[in-house]
Amino acid sequence: MRAQSIHPQPAPDQVFVVGHWYHVPCVFFPYLGYPAQWWPVIGPRHTDERIIGFSDEHFHVDIRFVTKVQRRIMDAYCEHRRDGVHTVFASPIAQRYQWSDFGPPHIPAEVPTIKRKQCKFVFPDYTAIGRWHQPLEDAYECAKMTNGICPHQGAPLYGLEVRDGVVTCPLHGLRWSLSTGELVRRTLRTEVHQRCDGELQ
Numbered sequence: 001m002r003a004q005s006i007h008p009q010p011a012p013d014q015v016f017v018v019g020h021w022y023h024v025p026c027v028f029f030p031y032l033g034y035p036a037q038w039w040p041v042i043g044p045r046h047t048d049e050r051i052i053g054f055s056d057e058h059f060h061v062d063i064r065f066v067t068k069v070q071r072r073i074m075d076a077y078c079e080h081r082r083d084g085v086h087t088v089f090a091s092p093i094a095q096r097y098q099w100s101d102f103g104p105p106h107i108p109a110e111v112p113t114i115k116r117k118q119c120k121f122v123f124p125d126y127t128a129i130g131r132w133h134q135p136l137e138d139a140y141e142c143a144k145m146t147n148g149i150c151p152h153q154g155a156p157l158y159g160l161e162v163r164d165g166v167v168t169c170p171l172h173g174l175r176w177s178l179s180t181g182e183l184v185r186r187t188l189r190t191e192v193h194q195r196c197d198g199e200l201q
């Protein structure tokens with residue numbers, strides 16, 4: 001069998017190439033009630049209790065590297081949730097989450113295992129707006145994205161498509177300007193708003 005060459009992780013201004021093989025962090029998990037298997041993940045294990053109100057520790061699936069079977073599992077999940085493909089990107093791999101608690105008790109390892117995975121497609125833009133987006137944008141209004149890391153939960157923003165100079169974090173959808181590092185809002189500010197210099201507007 002011909003050896004598959006592994007490509008280095010893309011630079012901040014490049015995207016993962018469909019068809020190429022990469023080293024990708026994975027967790028072994030019985031996701032959505034299916035037998036445990038290796039799921040590619042993006043970003044650190046975290047909770048979203050503050051602002052989003054989701055207290056279970058979880059990872060997010062890196063949809064770029066799922067297998068065809070895993071993609072079918074996730075598509076069925078989206079259909080079930082009835083809110084479209086964007087749910088895929090917000091889908092947590094957690095122990096007690098209502099869509100994930102069918103399998104035997106298991107918490108993914110704190111440090112995922114690196115596996116060889118083929119990039120199947122690029123991350124589509126995360127266009128759905130969840131109930132958490134406005135409070136999340138309010139909270140991160142004055143934050144800055146530096147070194148390609150989202151300041152919310154530390155998700156790596158390398159290898160993602162950039163549109164009009166803006167990159168969208170695939171975990172919870174915050175958008176960041178690549179040139180300034182500043183937040184690019186997509187919801188209206190709440191009425192009473194703290195300016196970044198601490199003054200009330």
Ligand code: FES
Binds near residue numbers: 153154155170
């Ligand atoms: S990690 Fe939450 S929006 Fe980036």
